[in-house]
Amino acid sequence: MAMNESPASPSSIDVTQVVAKSRNYWSTVLDRLSRDPVTLAFGAILLLILLSAIFADVLAPADPFKTSMIKRLKPIGTDGFPLGADELGRDMLSRLLYGGRLSLVMGISPVAFALVIGGFLGLVAGFLGGKINMAIMRTIDVFYAFPSVLLAIAISGALGAGIVNAIISLTIVFIPPIARVTESVTTQIRGLDYVEAARASGARSLTIIRAHVLANVAGPVFIYATSLISVSIILASGLSFLGLGTEPPNPEWGLMLNTLRQSIYVSPWVATLPGVLIFITSLSFNMLSDGLRTAMDIKL
Amino acid sequence: MKPALLKVEGLKKYFPIKGGIFNKTVAHVQAVDEIAFEVPRGETLGIVGESGCGKSTTARLLMRLISPDQGAVVFDGMEVGRSDGISVRDMRKRMQMVFQDSYSSLNPRMPIEGSIAFGPIVHGLQPSVARQRARELLAKVGLDPNLFIRRYPHELSGGQRQRINIARALALEPDVLILDEAVSALDKSVEAQVLNLLTELKQELNLTFIFISHDLNVVRYMSDRVLVMYLGKIVEIGTVDEIYDSPRHPYTAALLSAMPSMDPDKRTTVSPLTGDPPNPINPPSGCRFRTRCPFAERVCSEMEPELQPLSEQVSQKVACHMTNPSSGHTKVNSKES
Numbered sequence: 001m002a003m004n005e006s007p008a009s010p011s012s013i014d015v016t017q018v019v020a021k022s023r024n025y026w027s028t029v030l031d032r033l034s035r036d037p038v039t040l041a042f043g044a045i046l047l048l049i050l051l052s053a054i055f056a057d058v059l060a061p062a063d064p065f066k067t068s069m070i071k072r073l074k075p076i077g078t079d080g081f082p083l084g085a086d087e088l089g090r091d092m093l094s095r096l097l098y099g100g101r102l103s104l105v106m107g108i109s110p111v112a113f114a115l116v117i118g119g120f121l122g123l124v125a126g127f128l129g130g131k132i133n134m135a136i137m138r139t140i141d142v143f144y145a146f147p148s149v150l151l152a153i154a155i156s157g158a159l160g161a162g163i164v165n166a167i168i169s170l171t172i173v174f175i176p177p178i179a180r181v182t183e184s185v186t187t188q189i190r191g192l193d194y195v196e197a198a199r200a201s202g203a204r205s206l207t208i209i210r211a212h213v214l215a216n217v218a219g220p221v222f223i224y225a226t227s228l229i230s231v232s233i234i235l236a237s238g239l240s241f242l243g244l245g246t247e248p249p250n251p252e253w254g255l256m257l258n259t260l261r262q263s264i265y266v267s268p269w270v271a272t273l274p275g276v277l278i279f280i281t282s283l284s285f286n287m288l289s290d291g292l293r294t295a296m297d298i299k300l
Numbered sequence: 301m302k303p304a305l306l307k308v309e310g311l312k313k314y315f316p317i318k319g320g321i322f323n324k325t326v327a328h329v330q331a332v333d334e335i336a337f338e339v340p341r342g343e344t345l346g347i348v349g350e351s352g353c354g355k356s357t358t359a360r361l362l363m364r365l366i367s368p369d370q371g372a373v374v375f376d377g378m379e380v381g382r383s384d385g386i387s388v389r390d391m392r393k394r395m396q397m398v399f400q401d402s403y404s405s406l407n408p409r410m411p412i413e414g415s416i417a418f419g420p421i422v423h424g425l426q427p428s429v430a431r432q433r434a435r436e437l438l439a440k441v442g443l444d445p446n447l448f449i450r451r452y453p454h455e456l457s458g459g460q461r462q463r464i465n466i467a468r469a470l471a472l473e474p475d476v477l478i479l480d481e482a483v484s485a486l487d488k489s490v491e492a493q494v495l496n497l498l499t500e501l502k503q504e505l506n507l508t509f510i511f512i513s514h515d516l517n518v519v520r521y522m523s524d525r526v527l528v529m530y531l532g533k534i535v536e537i538g539t540v541d542e543i544y545d546s547p548r549h550p551y552t553a554a555l556l557s558a559m560p561s562m563d564p565d566k567r568t569t570v571s572p573l574t575g576d577p578p579n580p581i582n583p584p585s586g587c588r589f590r591t592r593c594p595f596a597e598r599v600c601s602e603m604e605p606e607l608q609p610l611s612e613q614v615s616q617k618v619a620c621h622m623t624n625p626s627s628g629h630t631k632v633n634s635k636e637s
Contacts, residue, residue, distance in 0.1 A: 025409070025452070192404045192405075193399040193400075193401055193404045193405035194404065194405050194406055194407045194415075196360075196365055196399070196405075197397070197399060197405050197465075197468065198407075198418065199365060200363050200365060200392055200396065200397050201392060201396070201418060201419035201422055201423075201468075201471075201472060202388075202389045202392040202393055202419065202422055202423060202472075203418070203419075203422040207422060211407075211410075211414075211418060212407050212410070215407075215409045215410070216407070216408065216409055219409075
């Protein structure tokens with residue numbers, strides 16, 4: 001029963017096996033996701049926000065930089081200004097669409113950079129243990145002495161305003177938590193018998209990390225990083241709000257929230273729009289990471 | 301006796317206990333203390349003892365998953381880890397281990413095929429050839445390759461997973477298989493199946509087993525010779541019949557009397573060992589068993605008994621003053637104990 005197909009053509013079996021293997025796990029993940037309407041809905045919202053930011057120049061009805069003194073603070077629904085106008089008479093819809101670009105870049109890129117650096121540090125510390133672990137983790141602990149907002153402000157302030165500096169400071173803020181999560185997951189996995197068994201089969205550390213540790217660490221760390229994106233968007237907005245991130249007149253949700261703050265009594269609905277978008281985006285990232293965590297759990 | 305395939309000389313491992321602010325070593329757990337034994341090719345050596353007596357540490361020392369403080373392991377005439385001997389990597393190719401926990405010893409994100417083929421690929425076998433070998437091994441351990449090759453560990457039962465673990469250990473075509481409580485976590489019927497499988501594989505592949513267990517019945521069923529450990533030391537070693545029919549060390553005798561029997565007439569009447577083994581951080585002076593031994597005398601606390609052959613004719617070795625006429629113990633050798 002078993003052996004009739006195997007000895008005949010090893011190469012053709014290879015292909016089918018590889019295909020079936022990769023389909024097996026990911027198809028169950030997709031299957032679980034498809035039965036989770038909440039995660040799907042938030043995923044769709046996120047996709048919408050992402051696409052509208054990417055295609056802002058196509059979608060935007062007006063120039064986001066064009067000011068008009070007579071059209072200042074028009075309410076939502078004004079002719080020609082579907083979402084109103086800001087304090088300098090610029091079209092809110094266009095500015096929100098363009099602002100998504102910067103906000104998303106500043107939300108996602110620090111986490112991505114921190115994932116690479118912090119993940120590497122955590123993996124090394126966790127897998128090697130001992131004195132190296134001690135050196136890396138205690139250094140990282142120093143960053144925990146500051147609240148993350150303060151740390152971001154301090155680094156940004158020291159480096160000076162600007163998008164690149166804001167991204168650098170946020171990356172530094174996110175390295176410690178990611179490194180710590182990676183380290184604890186790695187330490188846990190390092191002690192398991194399958195890593196011992198791999199070592200007993202004569203594999204070198206790098207091979208063991210690549211074949212056995214990485215795949216098992218990546219899941220939880222990746223999901224944790226996804227949840228950090230929402231924090232990053234909020235922190236980036238906060239930096240812009242304080243004038244440390246994006247500089248006017250560039251549209252960015254946090255900065256827009258800041259400048260419209262003074263108009264909140266005149267035009268409350270327009271003033272809250274950037275905040276609403278920050279809220280929806282970060283909520284969506286959080287819900288998505290929650291859903292992914294459930295869907296990617298191997299033991300279910 | 302046939303020439304030894306595996307020879308262990310004075311193997312010792314003390315685990316340091318760190319404490320205090322500066323992480324200084326404050327004490328040592330004397331996990332394995334200068335043990336020596338030999339395993340001839342094709343034999344099964346059973347290792348028994350209570351929890352914490354150093355059985356698993358011995359297994360890990362043999363595999364070099366932890367490095368010994370002292371002593372040598374000689375594999376097929378070559379000392380492991382020495383430049384003129386055999387490298388650890390080469391030794392691991394010829395000696396493999398099956399772990400107790402069948403679940404945690406398989407990578408949950410790797411299909412069965414990958415887990416079995418991993419070792420051969422590491423040792424330079426073509427991936428396609430290694431995968432083919434994985435299929436053959438699955439069939440050999442009694443699992444249909446077409447059904448199981450792409451499955452993940454969580455989709456299998458404990459018995460099936462342990463078969464996979466055995467297949468993985470065999471993938472490197474080793475000479476020696478260390479079975480560290482390999483069947484202890486399985487229920488009785490599955491345990492019997494796996495034991496029979498192991499016996500068949502041993503015959504077929506001419507394997508040498510080191511069979512570690514706390515289950516005396518299973519050890520008796522599987523082993524040619526038995527090694528009894530207590531608190532990091534060998535107290536008695538001999539053939540199955542010698543150990544089970546005429547145990548000479550009081551600890552072996554106590555262990556055997558604690559063995560449950562299916563025969564109501566042989567039900568245990570005297571109470572077996574009481575209390576816990578002493579702390580291996582600070583073991584008793586002299587004979588380590590003396591605190592729980594009904595025959596302990598002064599000499600037992602003053603002198604450590606050595607593992608000595610009982611007589612010229614038998615292979616049985618015992619570490620007890622009562623078997624040594626010159627020790628000064630008053631109950632010396634009342635031949636039928």
